[in-house]
Amino acid sequence: MKKGHQVTMKEIAKKLGVSVSTISRALKDSPELHPETKRKIVEMAKEMNYQPNLLAQSLRISRTKTLGVIVPEITSHFFASCISGIQDHANKRGYNVMICQSNESIDQEIANIKTLVASQVDALLISLSRETNHYEHLYELYSREIPFVLFDRVHEEIPVSKVTFNDAGGAYQVTHHLLEMGCRNIVYVSGPEDLYISKKRKEGYLKALDEYGIKENPELIKISDLTEEGNIRVAQEILMMEPKPDGVFCMIDPVAVDVLTYWKSKGVKVPEEFALAGFTNNPTSAVVEPPLTTVSQPGYEMGKLAVSHLLDQLDGLASDDPISIVLDTTLVPRKSSQKTI
Amino acid sequence: MKKGHQVTMKEIAKKLGVSVSTISRALKDSPELHPETKRKIVEMAKEMNYQPNLLAQSLRISRTKTLGVIVPEITSHFFASCISGIQDHANKRGYNVMICQSNESIDQEIANIKTLVASQVDALLISLSRETNHYEHLYELYSREIPFVLFDRVHEEIPVSKVTFNDAGGAYQVTHHLLEMGCRNIVYVSGPEDLYISKKRKEGYLKALDEYGIKENPELIKISDLTEEGNIRVAQEILMMEPKPDGVFCMIDPVAVDVLTYWKSKGVKVPEEFALAGFTNNPTSAVVEPPLTTVSQPGYEMGKLAVSHLLDQLDGLASDDPISIVLDTTLVPRKSSQKTI
CATH class of the missing domain: 3.40.50.2300 (Response regulator)
Structure with a gap:
């Protein structure tokens, strides 16, 4: 250990094989922890000469x-x-x-x-x-x-503390809507698979299909790198699929807009040939032709809740203990998914 | 003067009735100033006990x-x-x-x-x-x-130093384009009149009309407060104008998009009834139906030039003397102005 090095909670946590959060709570004498756990942690902190970060x-x-x-x-x-x-x-x-x-x-x-x-x-x-x-x-x-x-x-x-959207719930809403519109062969255009939202929205997509007794079909899941070229490539692939899909749910609006723009340039009709939906409710989604069905994520509301909670913690109006706030999304049905069967 | 108050260049400038820039240049012994001017300023600075801001x-x-x-x-x-x-x-x-x-x-x-x-x-x-x-x-x-x-x-x-766009030039480009498309009765939808861009874009609009021998007609200039309601009110007013205008140039794209959306809801045809154009080249302008003719302002380029010049000044690669960089705009003709006469 370097001279003058100040021991951190992280190092104590590593030594004891517990989380930094547990160390923090023990040193604050939180009633949530077992007294014996607290005693062990406080002893280790003394032994390691832990100094609370006065700065x-x-x-x-x-x-x-x-x-x-x-x-x-x-x-x-x-x-x-x-x-x-x-x-x-x-x-x-x-x-x-x-x-x-x-x-x-x-x-x-x-x-x-x-x-x-x-x-x-x-x-x-x-x-x-x-x-x-x-x-x-x-x-x-x-x-x-x-x-x-x-x-x-x-x-x-x-x-x-964390503030997130119910991404799986939003994807469920939009997929369920496509199913209600009569679609049974629905493509999910995902972003890179390791992205959190790629996974969560896939989860919601599969849940809605499952409710209609439709099994996961890996061929209906297309991956785009979310660039315009990647999105257009997927739009081309969908046109060549056999059997022809009847609905397409894109993970985010910009993908749906690129797909729509490409299809329009090729004379493909939305929603007649494909019901199309996105996610995010970007301003663009309302003005494309046809207007895009999507899921609204209130970003302003998310920012407001995140900062209010943080300032409550700073001002001692809320506990320092982390909480998780999950915001609901809203389906915004528009013309791009009004399939006439 | 308060005790411990540090005299600023601004105060010296006020005392002598010259600009702060002149004071700054005199104290840097700039060759641009007359030796006598410099002498007077340096004497006044001494007299007022001016200390360069060491902090x-x-x-x-x-x-x-x-x-x-x-x-x-x-x-x-x-x-x-x-x-x-x-x-x-x-x-x-x-x-x-x-x-x-x-x-x-x-x-x-x-x-x-x-x-x-x-x-x-x-x-x-x-x-x-x-x-x-x-x-x-x-x-x-x-x-x-x-x-x-x-x-x-x-x-x-x-x-x-300042970096700006040639706003008058851009407005001239787009108005000239509407004239070339056969419009002769062109409305300018302006923002609040004291805004710099409202004035500059009006300047370009009038210059293009003047070249076609068309005199300024105050009835063709409509003011919006740039809210959605204000924009829709203008869209309604234009429909009731006699004689009916044939072209509309909106100061910024969001105004043109609101006008277009309102007109579409009323069955008004663009560009057949009105050729329509905006200014800014927002992403939305490319995806509305019909796509909007506009003027592209390269914001990224503006940011790049501004920061490069500033860092050149900081690093002593450019003189501290202020310069003015004026960027040109580009006309982006799209379907909304392709009037068939």
Whole structure:
């Protein structure tokens, strides 16, 4: 161990084979833990010469009244809406907001955290990049006792509060709607398979099919890399499928819009030949021709709830114990799925 | 004067009745100024006990490698594109970027500047809020010698570099196109009249009409407050005009999209009854039916040029003397203006 190294909660957790959250709760004398567990942890902390992070504590007292927000990209209407919700409600409570975007890069995400922490933000709201597949930077924030919440793109295990959508529920809603419209041979156009939302929305898609007694058919699941080229390639593949599908559910609206635009250029009729639906309710989905059936995710509401909960924690109005807030989605039926059988 | 008050360049400028820029240049011994002017300024600075802002200078040496960006709103695709251009090129040069939005409020803009300055950003890129009609906060930044540039929404007088679009040129391009399509009775749907872009785009509209020997007709200029309701009200008014106009140029794409959506709901045919065009080239303009003729403003390019120039100034690769960069726009002709006469 380096000279002058300050022992972190993470190191104590590793030594004892328990979670950082357990260490944190033990050192706060939380009634949720068994007294014997607490005793062991406190002894180990003493033995390792653990010092609570006084700098972090003093920062928490001498507040800058500034919050940091990290999102994958602000060109996305959804994340821009989240930021509006965060900013409006932070401002109302006297906080200003600084925003960084990770551009879907984990290195940039780590750099953003460093920049915002160096700027002495009081707390952070983070939505993870697509690339983020290790989480040391988040555990470090956690063990430095810098408060943060995760929203939309979260890491399940880290013991902080999270705000997410019921993605499986939304995908169930839209697939169920396509089934009600008479579709029985429904393609799911997924993003990369390791994405959280790819999995969750597939879950909802399969659940709806199952209710109609339709078994999973791997040929009906198409993967796009979510670029325009990738989306058009999938649109072409669907046209060549035998038997011809009657409905298509795209994981996100931009995929559905690319598919629709390509099909229109080839004279394919929506919804007559294919009922089509997306997910997200981007502004574009309302103005394409035909308007796109989709699922609305209230980004503004998500931002508002995330920041309100975080500020409640900062102000001692809510417990520091992590909670999980799950927001429901709403089906937005439009002409693209009104199949006449 | 308060005890311990540090005299600023602004105060010297006021005393002598010259610009802050002149003071700055005199104190830097710029060859552009007359030796006698420089002598007078240096004497006054001595007399008033002016001390160059050592804090600002030391901050400029001990850099945080962080830039602050302030935009009116990040939900706008245009500003989001600017930010992408800024961030990509800042990152390439080893800088990180923190973004604040003013939500079109001057109070929020002032709070954002304070937050970013307190975070010790090395420099700022600012696009002004719609509300900003006094500029003390910018002059204070200037006299504190914190480098910044203005982009898109600028204040002409402040002596820092500015990056803008040739708005009049773009409006000329699109009006000229409507004239070429055979329109002779063209409505200009403007935003609030005191907005810089309302004026500049009207200028280009009138210039194109003038070339065709068409005189300004105040009845053909409609003002919208840029809300959906305001835009629909204008769409209704145009339908009732006598004689019936044959072309409509909307100051920004969202107005044109609202007008188009309303007209479609009433069975009005575009471009057959009215040739329609917007300005900005939002993603939506390409996917509405019919696709919207518009003018492309490369936001990404604007962000890139603004940040590159600012970093050149910081790194001593460009002079501190303010320059004005004016970007050209491009006409994007689409189906909404292809009038068959």
